Amino acid sequence: MGLTPAETRARARLLMRRAVLSRAGQDRSEDPESELTRIEAALRRIDEGRYGICDQCGSGIGAQVMLENPAATLCGSCLATHGHQSA
Numbered sequence: 153m154g155l156t157p158a159e160t161r162a163r164a165r166l167l168m169r170r171a172v173l174s175r176a177g178q179d180r181s182e183d184p185e186s187e188l189t190r191i192e193a194a195l196r197r198i199d200e201g202r203y204g205i206c207d208q209c210g211s212g213i214g215a216q217v218m219l220e221n222p223a224a225t226l227c228g229s230c231l232a233t234h235g236h237q238s239a
């Protein structure tokens with residue numbers, strides 16, 4: 153998409169922060185600390201060039217999935233096959 157890695161990282165951090173904030177207060181079963189831990193893990197994935205790549209099948213995770221869950225590590229079909237993420 154013509155974004156530099158730094159731009160991708162900044163953009164993802166923004167998206168993830170927004171996702172966390174929008175979920176805070178809605179889902180009280182989710183510990184904000186563990187959510188932030190997942191975000192940091194996702195940011196490391198960006199550094200490693202694996203961001204947006206499914207852990208299970210290695211194909212690209214759809215943009216829609218990444219928007220809904222910016223820290224996603226599974227693509228939509230693997231998510232459907234394997235249920236919720238355990239990470």
Ligand SMILES: [Zn+2]
Pocket residue numbers: 206207208209210211226227228229230231
């Ligand atoms: Zn997959």
